[in-house]
Amino acid sequence: MGNPVEVIQSVKLDDENSTLILLDQTVLPNETVFLELKEMEDVWDAIYQLKVRGAPAIGIAAGYGVYLGTKKSTADTYEELYSDFLKVKEYLASSRPTAVNLFWALNRMDNRFKKEVGKSVPEVKAALKEEAELIRAEDEKICESIGQYALSLLEPGWGILTHCNAGTIATAKYGTALAPIYLGQEKGYDFKVYADETRPLLQGARLTAWELQQAGVDVTLICDNMASIVMKEGKIQAVLVGCDRVAENGDTANKIGTSGVAILAKHYNIPFYVCAPLSTVDLECKTGDDIHIELRQSEEITSKWYEKPMAPKEVKTYNPCFDVTDHSLITGIITENGIAYAPFNESLPKMFKSTK
Numbered sequence: 001m002g003n004p005v006e007v008i009q010s011v012k013l014d015d016e017n018s019t020l021i022l023l024d025q026t027v028l029p030n031e032t033v034f035l036e037l038k039e040m041e042d043v044w045d046a047i048y049q050l051k052v053r054g055a056p057a058i059g060i061a062a063g064y065g066v067y068l069g070t071k072k073s074t075a076d077t078y079e080e081l082y083s084d085f086l087k088v089k090e091y092l093a094s095s096r097p098t099a100v101n102l103f104w105a106l107n108r109m110d111n112r113f114k115k116e117v118g119k120s121v122p123e124v125k126a127a128l129k130e131e132a133e134l135i136r137a138e139d140e141k142i143c144e145s146i147g148q149y150a151l152s153l154l155e156p157g158w159g160i161l162t163h164c165n166a167g168t169i170a171t172a173k174y175g176t177a178l179a180p181i182y183l184g185q186e187k188g189y190d191f192k193v194y195a196d197e198t199r200p201l202l203q204g205a206r207l208t209a210w211e212l213q214q215a216g217v218d219v220t221l222i223c224d225n226m227a228s229i230v231m232k233e234g235k236i237q238a239v240l241v242g243c244d245r246v247a248e249n250g251d252t253a254n255k256i257g258t259s260g261v262a263i264l265a266k267h268y269n270i271p272f273y274v275c276a277p278l279s280t281v282d283l284e285c286k287t288g289d290d291i292h293i294e295l296r297q298s299e300e301i302t303s304k305w306y307e308k309p310m311a312p313k314e315v316k317t318y319n320p321c322f323d324v325t326d327h328s329l330i331t332g333i334i335t336e337n338g339i340a341y342a343p344f345n346e347s348l349p350k351m352f353k354s355t356k
């Protein structure tokens with residue numbers, strides 16, 4: 001048996017000071033900086049700039065952002081407060097488009113607001129805080145449950161490839177795709193994890209390699225274009241990734257490059273699993289074609305990581321931040337309520353009804 005794994009908490013509320021404490025993921029692994037955010041504009045900016053990132057963590061931050069923004073309202077009545085709340089909600093919804101957890105969390109805060117009808121302004125504000133805290137606390141349990149289901153599919157000593165960062169800092173705790181790694185680590189499973197660097201923002205190199213190394217996991221960093229060779233060499237027995245939105249048919253949006261990894265895994269006959277809290281499953285999207293893919297600035301490709309430009313001046317760029325993995329490439333979608341297999345448009349809706 002290994003030791004219990006200590007993980008860092010990347011999003012939390014300092015209630016006494018009405019402050020959201022966020023681990024700034026843009027400066028990792030060189031610096032560990034916790035930001036103290038008091039304004040909803042700061043929360044918007046942190047989401048937009050990827051200071052907080054990863055679908056569940058974005059949802060958690062948005063819940064707290066709604067609370068902080070609405071708390072500032074000087075409204076005297078429930079109705080006036082709701083009108084201010086809606087402005088906060090709409091504003092935060094414009095921060096990033098792809099991870100459905102953002103909209104899921106905002107709608108959940110909205111539903112909670114509506115449940116408090118007839119209550120005083122301070123009571124509603126307190127309810128919003130409670131709901132934001134619940135979103136965070138529930139995510140911890142969800143991640144643990146995803147981790148247990150995922151672990152049941154893996155064997156000690158396996159090589160596991162992951163893309164981007166679906167780890168503890170992308171969630172309340174444990175992560176989604178990395179949760180079974182942490183749970184396996186506690187049981188002495190001795191996984192060999194291969195982390196794709198994940199161009200252009202290097203979530204794999206800067207974040208996944210960092211957090212797994214901190215936890216004592218055997219992690220090897222590879223460039224994205226090395227996934228094929230490690231698969232061919234027999235180093236990989238399973239691929240585990242997180243996701244930003246899963247459509248009803250199982251098509252899955254995740255960090256750019258994920259669909260290429262899935263195509264390679266199919267070629268080498270390696271199981272490809274998506275770890276998805278139900279807050280990331282969007283049954284209103286029928287297929288991946290309905291998912292809005294975020295486009296980001298060209299600087300991320302041309303000049304971000306070196307002092308000198310990395311590309312000729314004014315070269316045309318195309319920088320989609322996510323891609324959609326076709327459901328036919330996915331072996332299983334691991335949720336907190338169990339593992340969904342094809343046909344996903346039948347198995348995914350059932351996950352919402354199942355209780356453990």
Ligand SMILES: CSC[C@@H](O)[C@@H](O)C(=O)COP(=O)(O)O
Binds near residue numbers: 054165203241
């Ligand atoms: C548990 S996090 C799952 C996904 O959100 C993650 O894999 C991902 O693609 C994150 O993208 P990012 O642009 O860094 O927010």
